[in-house]
Amino acid sequence: KNEVEQSPQNLTAQEGEFITINCSYSVGISALHWLQQHPGGGIVSLFMLSSGKKKHGRLIATINIQEKHSSLHITASHPRDSAVYICAVKGLQGAQKLVFGQGTRLTINP
């Protein structure tokens, strides 16, 4: 079993729909990252969080440390949101690296 599991692996929706992507992890963490990879391949960091909730524009990320679970929400989805969304975690003290989920491929149709 991977340390970081994302669901769903693929998601197709219509423009305007509310999107939720889930990330579950099995280890204690100091931080969780959400990243976006566009069809051209480039990867950008969206959020880094260790508790609670963060919002940036139409994107909202939440984390429940007790349940070892995070969600990424997209409100009023748009075709330009089509991308692969990647969850990554950093372990507790002494951890030297991030562990990545396999990604969720999101397609938003007009």
Place this chain on the structure above:
Amino acid sequence: DADVTQTPRNRITKTGKRIMLECSQTKGHDRMYWYRQDPGLGLRLIYYSFDVKDINKGEISDGYSVSRQAQAKFSLSLESAIPNQTALYFCATSPIAGGTDEQFFGPGTRLTVL
């Protein structure tokens, strides 16, 4: 100008050839990483470096080597390329401050080994 650059962006080579992928950054970050990405798999860490004199193996270092020539440069070499090293390779950097490893990625290098 891009903060993290990778060269080449695409490379096709033959089995047994030596290949070097280069990464440069202008962010002033001490930490640099090399990852590979395969379809259906998450990013996997090949090597990482926390400063010029520090080199560490990641989870899939076999068949690869690295060189940290300066704070700004981190090169990945495949001494004798094999077809299962065909993948998308990413370089990333992160600052020490904060300790949460926010990473900044280069544009990727698509490597095909025939």
